[in-house]
Amino acid sequence: MAISIEDVEHVAKLARLALSEEEKETYRKQLSDVLEHARIISEVDTSEVPPTSHSLPLSNVFRDDVTRPSLPVEEVTSNAPWASEGAFRVPRIV
């Protein structure tokens, strides 16, 4: 199953990636291979197999509704490139 350059551009845009023409072609081929791989797998008859969303044989892992200390407020933004008065500053959004 082949995907188009437009598909690659769409996915790149969603992931906020700037790709060169060369990279687009590389990923077009690689992503097509991934889909082809999935297509081959999909030939297996799985009508009797429930879909797998998680690989662990676990369910119902909960925590009690108990509060725990949050981070010290001065630490929260200590790794942020841009912050003011405890808030993260971000460039204009739109």
Added chain:
Amino acid sequence: MKLETIIGLEIHAELNTRSKMFCGCETAFGGPPNSKTCAVCLGHPGSLPVANREAVGDTILLGLALNCEISPRSIFHRKNYFYPDMPKNFQISQYDVPLTRNGHLEMDVGGKTLRVGITRVHLEEDTGKSIHVGESGRIHGADFSLEDFNRAGIPLAEIVTEPDLRSPEEARAFMQLLRATLEYLGISDCKMEEGSLRCDANISIAVDGQLGTKVEIKNMNSFRALQRALAFEEERQRFAIESGEKLMQETRHWDDASGTTHPLRSKEEAFDYRYFPEPDLVPIEPDPAWVEELRGRLPELPQARLDRFREQYGLAEETAAMLTSEKALADYFENAVETGQDPVELAKWIAGDLVALLKEAVVPVRSCPVGPRGLGELVALVAQKIISGKMAKDVLKEAFQSGRSPAEIVESGGLSQIADSGEMEQVVDEVIADNPAAADDLRAGKEQALKFLMGQVMKKTRGKANPEMASDLIRKKLSG
């Protein structure tokens, strides 16, 4: 051409758990920016979320109250998007297998019973808050934005209705009933002003049964705003259709100040959230015993209580609706009924003067200075003709302000009506003697004169005369 308005709602209610959905940060409103954040709700690499059992239980409880099916197995999904209000660049939400779905809520509106389908109730995490800094004060034209993640990660129940509502009034009534339901369940603070209860709406106009173009409206922060925004949009769309214009499928923003909706500049690309199962959270398979335990916790719900109030106490629909709009108010009423006074009278006082006093003083009914017993006392004083209804209003106000009991206020303030017939007779005689012309008029059958004479009696007694007794006496004396 037959036009029909079609409305569906999408409601978000913050659940009032102590801690956030996937971490132990506290959920209290406000506080300095980012003072309630940790590695999990800030999305630091390597941190792992763990679901809050209480929030899952609350959502199942809400699903049960809305007659939904509880999914035997439900999973979380990541909803991916780029917007700085979520530090992870995705929101943990639910997609194809919500906790509960396929329910309905019945409500009485405009004299008929309407059944509103509930598509789903699912659980997700709330986003952070952005403050846009710049001259415009809005996202457009801002210089930069400040992000506060105190709200990010608070459990959020999303309720989606079927497009079963046919007017802005029905939409408002539904939203009010849903708010009351959440309040009865005790799972949300339901404060629209603080944003713990939010509502988006989809509205379209069907032409001769053919579905029209759907428009989503956002930013309605009160019941009134919801109704006004929908009424504006209904009118806008009907006008467009009638004048042959084409409507666009879009998201519009309600501006309360101007009373209009305007389009949000559409995002550059269509929404493509690329949902996929959240690998860090395992599936939820609610134990049937847990679901039954939750079902046992369901209180009598607002519509059922409204119906019972009408039936059991003979209340008018409007009064019953008012009293059951808030659980605490309905409880107050039923506690007052236990004093043995007439339920209709009690209801009248609560829905009228008491609610007005509470509203004015911004006091929740739970902390009302006049308790249900105090109100019973007041109604008894009126019933026994010790005070008039008019005086009772002042007594209630005084009791509300001072916290003293109505009986005590009447005693100490000498507010008791003159119900002593000897004393009353003397006053009436004096008034007749002082106003011979009016007395003659009444003798001649001019009813207006009675009002005048009554006014004189009230003036003389400084409002303390029992009006019924006074007018009976005047009539008796002047009936020739």
